[in-house]
Amino acid sequence: MKKTGILYDERFLLHKTGEGHPEIPERLSVIMRGIEEAGLLSKLVAVPVSEARMKWIEKVHSPKYIHRFAEACMLDLGELGDPDNQICPQTYDTALLAVGGILNTIDMLMDGKIENAFCAVRPPGHHAEMMEAYGFCFFNNVAIAARYLQYRWNVSRIGIIDFDVHHGNGTQHIFEQDADVFYYSIHEHPSFAYPGTGREFEKGTGPGLGATLNSTVLPGQGDEEYMHKITRDLLPAFDLFKPEIILVSAGFDAHAADDMSDINLSTQGFSWIMETICEMAERYAGGRLISILEGGYALDVLPELLKNHVKILLGLKEEQTELERKSHVH
Amino acid sequence: MFIDKSMTTDVISAGPEMSIAEAREIMAKNGIRHLPVVSEDKTLLGIVTDRDIRTAMPSAVLGQAGGAENRLADIKVKEIMTTRPVTVSPCQTLEDALLMMEMHKVGAFPVVDQVGKLQGIISIRDLLRAFVNVLGLRDPGALVGIVVEDKPGGMKKIVDAISELGVSFGSILVVRVWEEGKRAVFPYLLTTNIARVKKQLREKGFTLLDPMEWCLDEVAKT
Numbered sequence A: 001m002k003k004t005g006i007l008y009d010e011r012f013l014l015h016k017t018g019e020g021h022p023e024i025p026e027r028l029s030v031i032m033r034g035i036e037e038a039g040l041l042s043k044l045v046a047v048p049v050s051e052a053r054m055k056w057i058e059k060v061h062s063p064k065y066i067h068r069f070a071e072a073c074m075l076d077l078g079e080l081g082d083p084d085n086q087i088c089p090q091t092y093d094t095a096l097l098a099v100g101g102i103l104n105t106i107d108m109l110m111d112g113k114i115e116n117a118f119c120a121v122r123p124p125g126h127h128a129e130m131m132e133a134y135g136f137c138f139f140n141n142v143a144i145a146a147r148y149l150q151y152r153w154n155v156s157r158i159g160i161i162d163f164d165v166h167h168g169n170g171t172q173h174i175f176e177q178d179a180d181v182f183y184y185s186i187h188e189h190p191s192f193a194y195p196g197t198g199r200e201f202e203k204g205t206g207p208g209l210g211a212t213l214n215s216t217v218l219p220g221q222g223d224e225e226y227m228h229k230i231t232r233d234l235l236p237a238f239d240l241f242k243p244e245i246i247l248v249s250a251g252f253d254a255h256a257a258d259d260m261s262d263i264n265l266s267t268q269g270f271s272w273i274m275e276t277i278c279e280m281a282e283r284y285a286g287g288r289l290i291s292i293l294e295g296g297y298a299l300d301v302l303p304e305l306l307k308n309h310v311k312i313l314l315g316l317k318e319e320q321t322e323l324e325r326k327s328h329v330h
Numbered sequence B: 001m002f003i004d005k006s007m008t009t010d011v012i013s014a015g016p017e018m019s020i021a022e023a024r025e026i027m028a029k030n031g032i033r034h035l036p037v038v039s040e041d042k043t044l045l046g047i048v049t050d051r052d053i054r055t056a057m058p059s060a061v062l063g064q065a066g067g068a069e070n071r072l073a074d075i076k077v078k079e080i081m082t083t084r085p086v087t088v089s090p091c092q093t094l095e096d097a098l099l100m101m102e103m104h105k106v107g108a109f110p111v112v113d114q115v116g117k118l119q120g121i122i123s124i125r126d127l128l129r130a131f132v133n134v135l136g137l138r139d140p141g142a143l144v145g146i147v148v149e150d151k152p153g154g155m156k157k158i159v160d161a162i163s164e165l166g167v168s169f170g171s172i173l174v175v176r177v178w179e180e181g182k183r184a185v186f187p188y189l190l191t192t193n194i195a196r197v198k199k200q201l202r203e204k205g206f207t208l209l210d211p212m213e214w215c216l217d218e219v220a221k222t
């Protein structure tokens, strides 16, 4: 069994988004309950939470934007830039804690205290641009994590895999010129889904040309198409790039039960994706992998999806199938 | 939407006596396919396209033993240019240019004033840029497809239903003939919370189109 870290704090629930908004605190509560009820919580190493230092957030976001975000929360303006980005007075502090917790996760992993980790954080991050909040996202968690790995830990090749059903426009734009951070995303085709970026011809710019890769999936598709495109696009790309660590933007809104998209991934489909990512982490990165929660809004399937996700991180997949086989016999 | 708001005013042009070798080089260097030919006082004399030059090349090769490049240097732009090309005026509109491009199967028009002087050039690229902007594709958003009866007020109901949710519009496309008596409306919405919009529209009795059926062309449905 792997030493897998878990980042969670009840303060992540303090970011409230109001009525009719899908990005709600219950998402995290049901996820943590799912992990606990499967008996996995005791197998995980808890990562301490603390507020991120501003210098790391400023590696991605402009001080002006950070200030605007802080102020909007302080004044309780209700939203930041767009009604999608609902805020409450605690949103800024919650976002700071989420980033801080992720940076602590990196420290523990780089110090060898854990081998991989899952960060159950809110708010999500991959739509957040350097100077703007978008699509429920304020600080780009995964992007700040990658910059921290570069500047604090001198990691020279970082691979980001984003399987949220929406394209991570923020993450792509932040790293599109950076040859040392490879951004791969698989998502619903941008002509049919938010945010409208992440077309297959977008491959990075300048020195970063070739270090951005997008696979698009048409409405109605599911497991087969994901397996086909990940095998065709991601596997050979990472075989060339050979990341020293893998960061995962883990969104679960491509599930058939999630009405945020027209994509129909099954629960098993998510497991296949995560197993494939973990195999790549073993092959190139000595197993080093940090998974960070993005979207996923179907409260009834999240517990099972995240239970499987964490189980795969722990390396318990085999045992589980063993167990299931036995239970079928009895 | 007048053409002078979208045209390229910094036009690269040629004089009538320029060799086609030089014209070819200028076009390649600037990545352009249309080269207006003007007199010294900027009066439009004609236009040369990269295709005109390519067509002139084989005859240049055949016509002279001294090598194609030499002969290309001898031929002047005025010998192969299209004289009296289709032009537009700065106060015609983008829609005019769009329809004329379709009609004449041409990729660019010189823009000339009343006395025939070159003011700019409007190409299919300028139109594309304008329409990418109109569609709102640079803003994060998502498209929804709705079928409605072709009756007055149908659009208002859609706009009201969406506006009620506080969602803003990037653009709205309408396909006027979808099927008999129906039109298809495609709002491009600046929100990621598209599930909420779809739910609202369904609850208000709208029929949403299967994304795999979306089409902007006027095709007869089978």
Ligand SMILES: [Zn+2]
Residues within 6 Å of the ligand: A164, A165, A166, A251, A253, A294, A295, A296
């Ligand atoms: Zn998403």
